[in-house]
């Protein structure tokens with residue numbers, strides 16, 4: 001499976017989304033009901049979504065490029081706004097030619 005291409009400069013679309021947000025650290029909150037085997041604890045304490053060796057959240061379905069636990073995804077993932085300021089910022093950062101890619105192709 002290869003990651004869909006870059007699409008910065010235009011609004012993110014579900015069919016071309018590279019799920020860059022699913023490589024960010026996802027801190028779990030009280031009330032989140034994520035299965036424990038999908039989580040990890042950082043050295044400094046907070047419980048987070050575990051990430052695989054390629055950097056993506058382990059709940060990411062990389063065949064379909066979407067969340068494998070969508071109905072039970074953490075609160076912080078529910079609040080993340082597609083095409084919002086944070087979405088645009090990480091997509092623009094990833095597209096910078098003078099930076100190492102923020103995302104490896106699995």
Ligand code: SF4
Nearest residue numbers: 022057059060067077
């Ligand atoms: S729980 Fe789902 S939406 Fe949240 S980072 Fe993981 S794959 Fe992405």
